[in-house]
Amino acid sequence: MLIAGVVIETLPGRAPEVALRLASRGGVQVKGGDGDRRLAVVVSAASGAELERWAEELVRDDEAVLGVFPTYVGEDERA
Amino acid sequence: MTTLSRRSFLEASAAASALAALGGVHGVKQAMAATAAGGESWVKSVCRYCGTGCGLFIGVKDGKVFAVKGDKDNHNAGFLCLKGFLLPQILTAPDRCLHPLVRKEGKLVRASWEEAMSLVASKFKESIEKYGPDSVAFYGSGQGLTEETYCANKLFKAGIRTNNVEGNPRLCMASAVAGYVTTYGKDEPMGLYEDIDHADVILLVGSNTAEAHPIIFQRVVRRKETGRGVKVIVMDPRFTPTSRIADLHISFTPGNDLAILNAMAHVLVKEGMVDEGFIAKHVAFGEGTEVNKSFDDYKAFLAEYTPEKAAAIAGCRPEDIVTAARWFGERGKAATSMWTMGLNQRTKGVWANNLVHNLHLLTGKIGTPGNTPFSLTGQPNACGGVRDGGALSHLLPYGRLVANDAHRAEMEKLWGVPEGTLKPKPGLSTVDMFRALEAGEIKCLYIMCTNPGQSLPNVNRYRKAMERADAFVVVAEAFHPTRTSELADVVLPAALWAEKEGVYGCAERRYQLLEQAIPPAGEARPDFAILCDLAARLGHGKLLPFKTPADVWAEILTICKGTVYDFSGMTRERLKQAHGLLWPLPTPGHPGTKRRYVKGDDPLVPADHPERILFYGRPDKKAVVWLRPQRPPEEVPDAEFPFFLTTGREIEHWHTATMTRNCKELANTNLESMAQLHPNDARKLGVRAGQSVRLTSRRGSQVFRVKVTDNAKEGVIFIHMHDPDRMCNVLTIDAVDPVSRQPEFKVCGVRVEKA
Numbered sequence: 001m002l003i004a005g006v007v008i009e010t011l012p013g014r015a016p017e018v019a020l021r022l023a024s025r026g027g028v029q030v031k032g033g034d035g036d037r038r039l040a041v042v043v044s045a046a047s048g049a050e051l052e053r054w055a056e057e058l059v060r061d062d063e064a065v066l067g068v069f070p071t072y073v074g075e076d077e078r079a
Numbered sequence: 080m081t082t083l084s085r086r087s088f089l090e091a092s093a094a095a096s097a098l099a100a101l102g103g104v105h106g107v108k109q110a111m112a113a114t115a116a117g118g119e120s121w122v123k124s125v126c127r128y129c130g131t132g133c134g135l136f137i138g139v140k141d142g143k144v145f146a147v148k149g150d151k152d153n154h155n156a157g158f159l160c161l162k163g164f165l166l167p168q169i170l171t172a173p174d175r176c177l178h179p180l181v182r183k184e185g186k187l188v189r190a191s192w193e194e195a196m197s198l199v200a201s202k203f204k205e206s207i208e209k210y211g212p213d214s215v216a217f218y219g220s221g222q223g224l225t226e227e228t229y230c231a232n233k234l235f236k237a238g239i240r241t242n243n244v245e246g247n248p249r250l251c252m253a254s255a256v257a258g259y260v261t262t263y264g265k266d267e268p269m270g271l272y273e274d275i276d277h278a279d280v281i282l283l284v285g286s287n288t289a290e291a292h293p294i295i296f297q298r299v300v301r302r303k304e305t306g307r308g309v310k311v312i313v314m315d316p317r318f319t320p321t322s323r324i325a326d327l328h329i330s331f332t333p334g335n336d337l338a339i340l341n342a343m344a345h346v347l348v349k350e351g352m353v354d355e356g357f358i359a360k361h362v363a364f365g366e367g368t369e370v371n372k373s374f375d376d377y378k379a380f381l382a383e384y385t386p387e388k389a390a391a392i393a394g395c396r397p398e399d400i401v402t403a404a405r406w407f408g409e410r411g412k413a414a415t416s417m418w419t420m421g422l423n424q425r426t427k428g429v430w431a432n433n434l435v436h437n438l439h440l441l442t443g444k445i446g447t448p449g450n451t452p453f454s455l456t457g458q459p460n461a462c463g464g465v466r467d468g469g470a471l472s473h474l475l476p477y478g479r480l481v482a483n484d485a486h487r488a489e490m491e492k493l494w495g496v497p498e499g500t501l502k503p504k505p506g507l508s509t510v511d512m513f514r515a516l517e518a519g520e521i522k523c524l525y526i527m528c529t530n531p532g533q534s535l536p537n538v539n540r541y542r543k544a545m546e547r548a549d550a551f552v553v554v555a556e557a558f559h560p561t562r563t564s565e566l567a568d569v570v571l572p573a574a575l576w577a578e579k580e581g582v583y584g585c586a587e588r589r590y591q592l593l594e595q596a597i598p599p600a601g602e603a604r605p606d607f608a609i610l611c612d613l614a615a616r617l618g619h620g621k622l623l624p625f626k627t628p629a630d631v632w633a634e635i636l637t638i639c640k641g642t643v644y645d646f647s648g649m650t651r652e653r654l655k656q657a658h659g660l661l662w663p664l665p666t667p668g669h670p671g672t673k674r675r676y677v678k679g680d681d682p683l684v685p686a687d688h689p690e691r692i693l694f695y696g697r698p699d700k701k702a703v704v705w706l707r708p709q710r711p712p713e714e715v716p717d718a719e720f721p722f723f724l725t726t727g728r729e730i731e732h733w734h735t736a737t738m739t740r741n742c743k744e745l746a747n748t749n750l751e752s753m754a755q756l757h758p759n760d761a762r763k764l765g766v767r768a769g770q771s772v773r774l775t776s777r778r779g780s781q782v783f784r785v786k787v788t789d790n791a792k793e794g795v796i797f798i799h800m801h802d803p804d805r806m807c808n809v810l811t812i813d814a815v816d817p818v819s820r821q822p823e824f825k826v827c828g829v830r831v832e833k834a
Contacts, residue, residue, distance in 0.1 A: 031097060
């Protein structure tokens with residue numbers, strides 16, 4: 001299981017609504033944000049490929065999301 | 080003590096990293112505190128992959144690396160790309176080379192360090208005694224640490240007394256070096272990444288930044304989103320992921336961008352967008368190798384490069400050239416240009432570099448925030464270790480030249496060797512070096528931290544050279560097998576990244592210390608230690624008396640002092656504290672230099688200089704606008720080989736994939752090199768996606784599966800360079816730029832047949 005720290009960039013002013021949408025998804029914890037256009041998120045994924053897929057889908061499906069940038073990836077071998 | 084489950088610990092680390100990247104928002108302190116409670120340590124380091132030089136911290140627990148996180152106080156502001164985050168895996172990859180190997184009866188078998196090093200030393204000694212010093216050579220890397228490359232350079236040039244010292248930066252940035260040197264008199268960019276944040280126009284030419292330098296691309300994206308009216312111009316034959324953010328994408332037939340760049344200059348001059356005052360004070364004009372032309376000569380030269388004519392040559396639209404020039408030249412708008420292999424890996428690479436510099440010099444858009452010509456770098460220490468350190472066959476450390484009597488005399492004094500020790504004739508450049516191996520003139524070759532058995536152009540020719548029975552090839556490498564180590568007579572297991580200590584210097588003159596986080600795997604040793612051992616065995620131990628890399632660094636500080644690189648204020652202690660320092664930095668208290676040649680910033684420009692800028696690299700203190708005509712590539716399509724082939728990188732892998740194919744997330748992601756064809760070409764050829772085709776050039780033939788994509792340009796086939804099993808370099812041409820000696824990986828002719 002991969003645990004990733006991710007910064008999500010949104011359109012200006014749209015971070016809170018994106019945070020709400022993310023909160024309803026499994027495997028995602030919103031840890032903070034600047035209240036405007038950036039969110040700090042922790043994501044759990046079975047693999048790097050799944051993590052990439054998640055990021056790609058988020059950018060593709062959520063028109064308020066501009067980009068997803070990992071800042072950390074750790075692996076929990078026992079998970 | 081608070082105890083955390085592994086999962087809680089990882090989540091806290093991940094949260095801390097993401098929050099830190101945001102900077103100053105609620106939650107950082109709490110998250111960091113949770114992380115610290117886990118009992119691990121975080122060691123400051125730098126990413127091992129591209130030349131961006133992203134700062135990071137290596138997480139160590141129980142003697143093992145468990146994670147990395149971006150350094151928010153470094154230029155990358157805490158961001159890393161996915162490859163960077165997967166770095167811990169390469170340390171324990173199953174193909175780590177863990178003990179020396181020696182070839183016996185045709186097979187590489189395990190040996191002791193003593194046996195391997197005795198063999199290497201005896202072979203080198205024998206060759207030097209029998210055939211002279213130039214019968215041996217060193218081929219290094221822009222990935223070696225500065226201290227390691229310095230040791231190799233000193234051993235071979237001052238100890239063995241051969242200038243046959245080369246490195247793979249010859250394959251990736253030699254044309255950028257020669258571009259800077261011919262234009263400004265000195266190598267290395269004058270600007271820094273921060274210029275992106277101030278640019279109104281960003282010209283990306285010959286650079287797929289989104290895939291090759293993702294963190295720099297992210298900065299470009301941010302600037303475009305936050306700056307008012309920021310324009311991005313991308314010049315690239317293909318519609319790459321970088322092109323997706325372009326306001327203007329100029330696609331052209333490979334090798335014809337010189338015409339476009341000259342036509343942009345034509346428009347700048349014609350429409351009065353040049354800065355006459357700047358030109359009068361700071362610019363000279365030249366042609367060939369002589370600086371003997373005038374601005375009027377240059378205007379006459381440009382007259383024929385109308386946008387219409389250039390567009391006809393390059394296969395693009397004239398109005399796009401005009402638009403690009405107008406955006407670039409608009410008064411009051413800051414312009415940053417960035418380029419990399421698309422310009423450098425060409426037989427006209429130096430000229431192409433000159434033409435980008437011309438645009439900045441004509442408009443005076445240089446040396447102020449957002450105004451800079453910036454060459455991006457492919458490897459993490461090509462700049463710091465090889466370019467600055469002078470570890471190429473024509474160079475000596477820190478801007479000195481082999482062919483310059485005074486420079487040799489100075490280095491002999493600094494190195495404490497007798498006058499006349501350093502040979503005045505430059506050694507062989509990379510392609511010539513492997514040709515000399517092919518010809519039997521070089522008998523022993525020491526390859527460190529690189530993979531020429533895959534990365535050289537026309538690679539099968541030079542693989543045969545490495546296989547010659549009378550060639551003795553040593554490969555010091557962290558992984559085995561690679562396409563080079565499989566050909567070696569001796570493989571020396573090298574420590575990797577977090578297992579050793581040393582300095583990296585990235586594209587923006589930023590030097591950073593990588594601290595050792597864990598011991599080397601298996602029997603691996605740092606290249607620094609291996610080279611010191613070899614020096615002692617060859618009788619040159621006095622030249623490399625160092626006990627630690629820090630000892631080497633202390634000597635390097637004395638070597639750079641007084642040069643235009645002067646970073647003698649970068650003590651080891653200061654490097655440990657800092658999150659990267661930019662040279663020149665001549666005293667311990669100096670903050671470092673953001674913009675070279677600029678008064679008030681660069682310590683080498685006198686404080687009382689009457690102008691804002693001083694191009695001190697040349698005797699006349701001016702930069703040169705060169706008259707460089709359009710010339711085609713060495714090989715263009717013809718009836719026999721009707722397609723262009725161009726090669727490059729994709730985001731998931733790096734170089735020859737020795738450090739990405741062994742990451743489980745990346746191993747099965749896009750490693751296979753595929754022939755990327757435009758749909759119209761696929762239709763004409765009668766091939767579909769997934770089918771196999773045989774590509775043949777004048778040098779070789781290779782089968783690839785087909786990928787059909789609109790991103791390709793019609794008539795141009797793209798193949799990435801990463802796949803060790805389907806090597807694009809079987810096809811590429813080994814013609815080189817006459818000045819930089821860099822090969823033309825980017826353009827050759829091929830034919831395509833169903834396989």
